[in-house]
Structures are given as C-alpha cells and as structure tokens.
Amino acid sequence: MTAVTPPPEALRAPLVVEFPFTRSLGPVQSAFLTGLRERTVLGVRTEAGEVLVPPVEYDPATAAELRELVEVATTGTVTTWAWNPEPRPGQPLATPFAWVLVRLDGADTALLHALDAPGPEAVRTGLRVRIRWAAERAGAITDIACFEPHESAREHEPAPHDGRFDAPVTGIVAPARLDYTYSPGRAQTRYLHALGERRTVGERCPSCAKVYVPPRGACPTCGVATTDQVEVGPRGTVTTFCIVNIKAKNLDIEVPYVYAHIALDGAGLALHGRIGGIPYDQVRMGLRVEPVWSEDGRYPDHYRPTGEPDADYDTYKELL
C-alpha cells in the first residue's frame, strides 16, 4: 500500500533531562568554597598584584598558576545591577531581586550574585552591600544566600591566608534539570500514529526507493525527504541478534534474552526488538517472527516465532 497523506496533528510529550554534575575542585576553588562554608571569603593574588574574587586557578591575563590566597571582606560595592521582576527556578531568591556584580572590599574584581532589596529604586551602582550567609552551608557558591544593602566604611586590606580549613571541600555536585516539550516531527508522528493502530508504516525514498522503518524524515543516502508511506510487515526475519546477559536497571525482563535486528517484510533496513516465545539459545539468523503488541497496543512489546520455515540467507543478506 502506498499513499501520500497530509501530516497528522503533531504529537507532544513532556521530556525532562535531569543530571547531577559531579565536579572535582582545584586547590584555589577548594579553598574558596570551603571558606564560604566557614563564612570566610578568599581571593587569589595575581602576579600583577590584583586580587581576584571569585578566585581562579590560573591568571586570566597571563595563564600563570595562581596560589597566593588572601582574605577579603564580606562587605562590598555594587559595580552593576539588573532588576529581576520574575525569578526563575533555581535562582537564589524566590521573590523579585537584583542581580548584582559586587566588588568585595579588598578585591579588584566582582562576584555575581543576588541582592535582596525591596525594589529597583533601592538599588544603584555604587550601593554598599554585605553578604547574607545561608543558614546551612556545604561549601558551594550558594553558601552565600544573597547580598543585602548595608552601609559600612570601605575598609580592609586583604590579609594573607593559608587556605587551610578542617575537612576541605574537594568537589561539588551541581544538579541540573531542564524541562522540554518533545515533538517528533512529521515522519515520526505518522509512524507513531500508525503504531497506535497496530500497523508499522515506513516511508519510501522517492529517489532510491528504499523503505525506512522507522522513518526519520530523510533518506541519509539521497538527502531528500521520504514522503510515500508504505505499510510493512507485520512479519519479518531476524537478520542478526545478540544474547543479553546483564539485567538493565529498572527493566522487568529476565536475562538471558535475545535482542535482534528484524527486517520486516517490505522494509529496506532492519529495526531492532526483543525476541520472545522461544528459548534464547534457539534463536537464529533467518528466524521468521511477528510482533506481540504491548497491552495498551501502542508498540510491539517483542517479536515471537511465526512457525514458518526459516528465510533463505539470500533474501535478507543485503539487510544485515
């Protein structure tokens, strides 16, 4: 069956990408973040004599290794600011606040953080501020809860510091979560709609006539859109397979089981799926199989033998 059909309504599904980044710290970063835990702010002195806060491991101008730590004040001056009327997830404060770059007294560079202020009219460049420490501190930039307005004299010559603390922090875990709304595009939307009707529908390349299952929208050989829909299968041939002996996390399938490449009848390439209904050590190349649909009928849960004689090698050798 070949038919050109208009694209159905786009499918959408929520997609969450979430990952904790575990990162080790260099000696300067370790001292700085451990210091925050102890309500101490450390900077690092460059060869030119400047004090960088937050401190870095290497001089941004000369690339020299930097190790000379100094302690700076917990008070400072706003060097630029931006009023954030609608805080976003993960940001330091949940109520409207100002983003600020603050040059702490004794430092020559500025640190980015949040400033808790009643409104934009209360903020200006040059405003004097101080650190508000988080109640619970673990050795992270978030140990500074935020800054708050605070009049104080500009004091403080940076004092030498050996950077040594008990139980230094040597790494951070930075959780990240991004929320997406996934939409699969025209070709895969058509494929998924057909699966819902227990049909497997590939798409034919108008140039080389190969039928792609599942279709991804383009023929990678010809670089053109696949548009003609072609129903394939339901039966197919195992072209190659492997025996899985290690149980995947959260997978409710007993090992060993067989995972196979299956060339559905009429398809120009094999897709992959699990083989069931036959002992794992009896699965072979050329085995004829058919889909067993999931309970909700949305996709083939696995494929089982049809009982037909095995396919001749010549019929599938081009699809390996």
Add this chain to the structure above:
Amino acid sequence: MRPDREVAIVAFAQSDHRRRTDDLSEVEMVMPVLHEVQRQTGLKASDIGFTCSGSSDYLAGRAFSFTMALDGVGAWPPISESHVETDGAWALYEAWVKLLTGEADTALVYSYGKASPGSVRDVLTRQLDPYYLAPLWPDSVALAALQAQALVDAGDTDEPALAAIAARSRQDATANPHAQLRGARPQGDYTVQPLRTGDCPPIGDGAAAVILAVGDRARELCERPAWIRGMDHRIEAHSLGVRDLTDSPSTRLAAERAGAFERPVDTAELHAPFTSQEVVLRKALGLDGSVRVNPSGGALAANPVMAAGLIRLGEAAARIHRGESDRALAHATSGPCLQQNLVAVLEGENRA
C-alpha cells in the same frame, strides 16, 4: 596575513524563522535550506568536498540530534564531515580553514536551532562556569541586563537609544521575508531591568546554510562571490567580574586580525541579540554612521540560537551577491555578554 587561497561564500539560504516548529524534526527543518543552496549552485551532495555543521543538543533536549540532521545532507556513502557544538559561524570558520589547506575546494556549512521545545533562557545557564555561576541559574537576559546597566552607568547609552536600536532593527526586518519579528513594536515592560521585551531577541526555531568555494570554482558557481578577505575569532576571560562589560576587546582584536580596519566597510551584520550589545560592538569596531548596520534586522528580528551568527555571515554575503555591498563586515558571538566573537571581512569584485 593574507591567505594563499581565495575562498568565497557563493550561496546562502535560511528558513522562515518561527516561534515554534512542532510539526518539524530537526532534519525536516534543515533539509529545505540544504536543498536551496544546492539549487543555487547546482551542486549535489556528492560534489561537495567538506561539510560542517553547528548546533547544540541542549536546545531541544535531543541527544546527538546533529547526527540525525546529517541524514538531510545525504551523508552516505560517508562524506568528509565535522560538527561544532556552537554557532554555525564557527562551523564556517572550520570549513574556511579546511579550504585554505587545499584539502577541499567546496564546502557546505549549515546550522540550526530549535529552541521552542525548551526554555532557552534556562538552557543557556548550563554553558556557564559550573562552580561559581551555573548553581545560581543566571539566565541569558539577566546577564545581558547587567551589561546594559554597565553601559548606562558609563554614559554609553540610555533607554531611548536602546529603544531606537530595537525599532530600527525591526523596521529593517520588514524587508526580510525570513524574519520572525517584522516591523517596529512597543518596547513593552522590563524583562530584566534595564532591558525591556523590545531589547531582547525573539525566541524561535530556524536553520541556515551556506556554500563556500575556492578561486575560479567560486566564480563558476556564483555571479558575484563574496570573498572572505580575513576571518578570526577571539574570546574574553570567562569570569564576568574580570571583564569590562562595556567593551569587547576580543571583537576588536578579531576584526583587526581579519583586516577589518584596513579599509572602511559599507555594511556590518552584527550578531547582537540584545540592543545593548550593538552599542558595545559599534564601539569596539569603531563603526560610524556611514556603515549600514544590520540591514537584515539582525538577531533582534530573528535569533535561532546556533544559526543566528552564521546568518550574519550569510546576510552580508548575500548583499555582496546582489551588488548592494562591496565590502562588508560580519560578526558572530557566542556565550554570555559577548563572550566569544568572530569577525569576517567579505568583499565583492567589481568586474569590468
């Protein structure tokens, strides 16, 4: 230093940039622009010596999406191919270098960005320093707003001047059928003060492609090739608090190395997603009123992230192709507050 081989942009195509493209996968979005540059030059995939693309999987949250986008090129049997995880302008840079080495005579460069599935303001926080910045989730508008306030404090601009940049850009975009925001519109409320909605780029999806060719091959493929006279890219220190946010020494140095200051340019396509960043770039590049800036409307009219920089090179080249410019500067940026900057100088030949 003048390169030994002459390389030109001989074709450029871009999609109509839209707020959402839920009906299209990446490859379905990219394919039409690939076909369009092939049509312009008459080249087939198999005729092209090198292919390079730029994109970021974080935008749509699809791992290795660029390998699937490659299906649209016709990459089998295997082609000579590369990918950069940044704006396509840097893919063009890689392709240019490849052509200069003599390993290829033609190159296809493309890039795409599908920002609509995610929240691009938040996604871009993941490119920041993971120790001191990323845990605070400072979004792209917030960081640009800090830069804008620094410019206001320094007396380099003010809100009416920023509003004028926004209005001019979108007014110019009325002549650009691909732009997402066409025609001036109200500045709106503060997104992050001092930046208003109008100072920020639209969020959307889009794709672009160019073809590069060397010497006489370029002259065969294009009536008036846009010759790349020089190109360079430079980066600032990564800590925002170390930088002077009101200036862009990396842009200036890249421009100097690209030869931009040897003779005046008549056109500049600047990749300034925020109005305030145009102020920084004009200052860094010393552009005066004689230079036509962003006749396409720039990134304020369409900002498909990862493609918007390549589009600046493409727009500048297309103006040369059409005979509307003889010498143009194209700029692309990546990262917060103009972190990394690329400058190219393009010229057309005046034939007798």
